[in-house]
Amino acid sequence: MGDVHEVPRPRIATAHLAQHIGKPVCFVGRVVKVHPTGKLFVLSDGEGKHTTVELSEPLDEEISGVLEVVGRVTNQATIMCMSYIQFREDKSPFDLELYNEALKIIHEFPEYFPCG
């Protein structure tokens, strides 16, 4: 668990994976499918693009809805997940498209939203 949570983790969408190979990132997306082994799942970002997330240990729970994943981008442009949380949507659905628009803003103005 340790190290990745002590450093800056830029928030990215699928389109940014290539620019972050080997680096810690934070990815938010909706669960599309989970591999039967539980060691791999696919998330869809606010633009509908898919990212594959891998786990070192299989999932020990059902996952669904919107997940926020912290991990490192692999050479294959997948994310090796170190931790994740599920966004609560019991009161209101999460607007993933709006989140994607917000990502564009924070990437455009790093002087006002520094990451690291």
Add this chain to the structure above:
Amino acid sequence: QRIRSQNIVPCTVSQLLAAEQVDETFRIRDVEISQVTIMGIIRHAEKAPTNILYKVDDMTAAPMDVRQWVDTDEAGSENVVVPPGTYVKVAGHLRSFQNKKSLVAFKIMPLENMNEFTTHILEIVNAHMVLRKNLMSALRGPQSFSSAGVGDMGGYGGGGSLPVNGLTAHQSQVLNLIKNCPVPEGMSLQELKLQLQNMSMATIKQAVEFLSSEGHIYSTVDDDHYKSTDAE
């Protein structure tokens, strides 16, 4: 010149860690801040007799220490520890002790709607951009306000509520008239009222009071006459 933010400023943990301390105040890129809000996940929670120490992670840096003092006399909701893995909004004061930054929270609220998080990150960009623009304008000093060219007010704060050049539109107009008045005893309030048909005497007086307290103008023969401190 100091631009102090009187409001609670939404920030990233990275901004708080980078804030410079001068005596008792903190500045993020020269803008003074005191009360701030952050949003992040609770990574760790430790309960002590008089306080709860949380580590709150917003992904922009390592998790930040957030301390919430507990009222030891009352058994109430303040004593309930928010569990790790919860997304929270924290409102508090920035502190630094032995070069380590932390927050003293006066409010910690679990987020019930994660869209608030999206709003928060947009508010951070907006707030720091506006504060920076105000600071830059104030450093340039008061400039003539010509009705012909208002220029780009930016999209942030719009309307008359956002001061341009550190002064509101009304204040700028009043200052401009006073500056351009050739008479030795300066401009009178009555004269200002004649020239500024769109402004009430109350608004003019408010503007004059502000400009005077900021040092842009000074009273001459009496409290009704003012000259500009700028030698032109």
